[in-house]
Amino acid sequence: MTETQNQQQTPQYPPPPYYYPMPQHSDDEIDLRELFSVIWKGKWWIIACAIVFGLAGGIYAFLQPNVYQSSVLIAPADNNEAGQMAGLASQFGGLASLAGINLNSGSNKTTLALQVLQSRKFIGDFITRHHLLAELMATKGWDKKTEHLKYDSSLYNSKTKQWLIDDGKSLKPTLLEAIKYFLKKILAVNTDTKTNMTTVSVDYYSPNIAQQWGTWLIADLNEEMRQQDMMNAQNSIHYLNDQLNKTSLAENRTMLYQLIEQQTKTLMLANVRKEYAFKTIDPGIIPEYAYKPNYLIIVIISIIIGLIVGICYILFISNKSD
Numbered sequence: 095m096t097e098t099q100n101q102q103q104t105p106q107y108p109p110p111p112y113y114y115p116m117p118q119h120s121d122d123e124i125d126l127r128e129l130f131s132v133i134w135k136g137k138w139w140i141i142a143c144a145i146v147f148g149l150a151g152g153i154y155a156f157l158q159p160n161v162y163q164s165s166v167l168i169a170p171a172d173n174n175e176a177g178q179m180a181g182l183a184s185q186f187g188g189l190a191s192l193a194g195i196n197l198n199s200g201s202n203k204t205t206l207a208l209q210v211l212q213s214r215k216f217i218g219d220f221i222t223r224h225h226l227l228a229e230l231m232a233t234k235g236w237d238k239k240t241e242h243l244k245y246d247s248s249l250y251n252s253k254t255k256q257w258l259i260d261d262g263k264s265l266k267p268t269l270l271e272a273i274k275y276f277l278k279k280i281l282a283v284n285t286d287t288k289t290n291m292t293t294v295s296v297d298y299y300s301p302n303i304a305q306q307w308g309t310w311l312i313a314d315l316n317e318e319m320r321q322q323d324m325m326n327a328q329n330s331i332h333y334l335n336d337q338l339n340k341t342s343l344a345e346n347r348t349m350l351y352q353l354i355e356q357q358t359k360t361l362m363l364a365n366v367r368k369e370y371a372f373k374t375i376d377p378g379i380i381p382e383y384a385y386k387p388n389y390l391i392i393v394i395i396s397i398i399i400g401l402i403v404g405i406c407y408i409l410f411i412s413n414k415s416d
Contacts, residue, residue, distance in 0.1 A: 129409075136408035143404030144397045151396025152389065159235035159244075160384035162301035166294045166308045167376035170204040171369055203319075207371040208292065211315050212283055217273050220314055228255070229303065230275060231267045236299040243300060280307075291375065301381045308378035319371035320364045327361040 133140070210216050221227060232250035233243045245252040249265050257266035282295040294311060298304040331354055338350045364370060 132412045133405060133408060136404075136411075139408055140401060140404035143407065144400035147400025147403065148393050148397040151393045154396075155387045155389045155392040158387045159299055161297050161299060161386040162304050162381045162383075163295055163297050163385035164301065164304040164308045164378040164381055165296075165376075166312055166374060166378040168292050168294060168312060168372040169375050170290060171367070171371055171373045203371065204290070207315060207319050208283060208285065210318060211294070211311065212277065212281070214270075214273050214277075216315070216318060217276050217281070218269055220311065221269065221272050221276065223314070224310060226307075227267070227269070227272055228252075228257075230272050230280070232257075233299055236301075241300075241302070243303075281311075292372070296378070297385060305378045305380045312372060312374060313368075316368060316370045316372060320367075323360060323370070324364045327357045327364070330357045331361070 221230065228245070228250055229243065232245050232252075234246050235244040236242075237244055243252075248258070250257055257264050259265065280297055282297070283292060284295070285292045294308060296304045296308040296311070298307065334350050334354045334357070338347060338354070341347060341350070
């Protein structure tokens with residue numbers, strides 16, 4: 095029997111289950127050991143690149159003006175009339191809505207007040223009332239020694255308190271620009287849904303001014319909500335008195351008297367309580383340390399970027415030489 099005949103008679107068995115042939119690596123696939131070898135050879139370049147980027151990040155952070163943050167913790171003011179309002183709502187909801195009376199107050203008032211705080215109208219009135227346009231749009235830092243703001247001399251003359259003119263046009267920004275800047279860079283409002291407490295934070299170059307603005311914001315918000323409720327209550331009382339003069343039914347008159355009484359209580363409360371919408375739990379303090387820039391984070395991120403750039407550079411040079 096020949097060798098060819100023996101091979102033909104040898105039985106052919108199927109491959110065992112879960113058998114996977116080993117893939118054949120092509121020359122184009124990356125050899126990790128070679129990659130690490132290239133990186134290790136260029137380690138000093140990579141380290142040098144990381145140091146340079148770290149130093150650059152540190153210099154950048156050092157040149158940035160310090161920003162301080164002052165926060166005020168507030169809670170919705172106690173409103174004992176909320177339960178009475180809810181009781182009246184089921185009975186006189188229709189008539190109350192005609193009179194402009196919101197009997198379902200409470201949490202809705204808190205939500206409304208927070209929306210007012212972050213509205214363009216309120217912030218615009220706040221900037222105008224306290225004359226903050228120059229402090230917002232023309233400052234570039236805070237002199238810690240003299241405790242004075244540093245103004246951008248190319249925009250504003252701090253001695254004459256006048257905005258400069260360039261090519262016949264005033265460099266004074268518009269109120270809308272100041273409002274957008276305030277809402278984006280200065281004000282932060284965060285509410286804890288579990289405790290219903292709200293933190294109002296103000297970021298600014300001066301720690302004293304940051305604390306002052308936070309206090310002013312809460313005071314102005316309470317005054318704004320107080321004035322709104324007083325005006326609404328007065329209008330409602332006027333309307334209800336007109337309706338009272340038009341009806342002779344005892345049941346309707348009793349209902350109107352109750353609504354008038356409720357609005358009179360609202361008016362009295364608004365006249366005597368300063369912390370009308372929110373009560374200050376923890377007032378803002380003058381911060382001792384800057385909130386921004388975070389030097390450590392900036393330097394760490396810069397070093398990481400330097401490492402990545404250094405590695406990419408070494409790999410590029412290695413591939414180019416090959």
